[in-house]
Amino acid sequence: MADDPFALFDTWLAEAAGEPNDPGAMALATADADGRPSLRMVLLKGHDSRGFVFYTNRESRKAGELAANPNAALLFHWKSLRRQIRIEGAVSQVLDTESDAYFESRGRASKLGAWASDQSRPLDERATFEARYAAFDARFSGDVPRPPHWGGYRVAPERIEIWEDRPGRLHHRRLFTRIGDGWSEGLLFP
Numbered sequence: 001m002a003d004d005p006f007a008l009f010d011t012w013l014a015e016a017a018g019e020p021n022d023p024g025a026m027a028l029a030t031a032d033a034d035g036r037p038s039l040r041m042v043l044l045k046g047h048d049s050r051g052f053v054f055y056t057n058r059e060s061r062k063a064g065e066l067a068a069n070p071n072a073a074l075l076f077h078w079k080s081l082r083r084q085i086r087i088e089g090a091v092s093q094v095l096d097t098e099s100d101a102y103f104e105s106r107g108r109a110s111k112l113g114a115w116a117s118d119q120s121r122p123l124d125e126r127a128t129f130e131a132r133y134a135a136f137d138a139r140f141s142g143d144v145p146r147p148p149h150w151g152g153y154r155v156a157p158e159r160i161e162i163w164e165d166r167p168g169r170l171h172h173r174r175l176f177t178r179i180g181d182g183w184s185e186g187l188l189f190p
């Protein structure tokens, strides 16, 4: 029987706690309707057997690509540990209640930043961004609500590959492929 790749992920993420910063940072690859890829870093903000969750502006470039092509790939690379995890799968928006709960956990500055940033759109000068931030700071003197254009996405993995460094570049790759509710496991040449 295959190991549970989510349990392996948990173990490796916990062991990555000593990385210099952001062990939950992951590269997110999307592609537009013509299959042209783009890539950027995001932070993992939740994961369970349903998938891996990140939060962003739903009017950003990545969001536009996900609307056109709701598939993504994630990559974790923990340099100090010489380990990599690749995840691929279909993407869906998380429920508003889930986005609300995460937004509520953010600090005030991060909340206001989500309002102030027209993410991925041209900005004439930094002062414009700072003025927008100040305007939202004044508008929301108490609680800062979640912007309607900001929320989470979940990548439901169909493929999880874990890679670890071994001496002499004889590295070790394990590929987990979703089959129904379970997983099949195999090795790949490194």
Ligand SMILES: Cc1cc2nc3c(=O)[nH]c(=O)nc-3n(C[C@H](O)[C@H](O)[C@H](O)COP(=O)(O)O)c2cc1C
Pocket (backbone or CB within 6 Å): 022, 025, 038, 039, 040, 041, 042, 043, 044, 054, 055, 056, 057, 060, 061, 062, 063, 119, 120
């Ligand atoms: C370590 C790191 C973590 C980041 N985390 C996020 C994130 O969780 N959500 C987000 O929207 N952008 C995050 N960013 C910024 C994105 O990489 C990117 O610049 C932004 O989301 C716009 O991407 P887009 O134009 O492709 O939509 C992060 C950047 C770095 C370097």
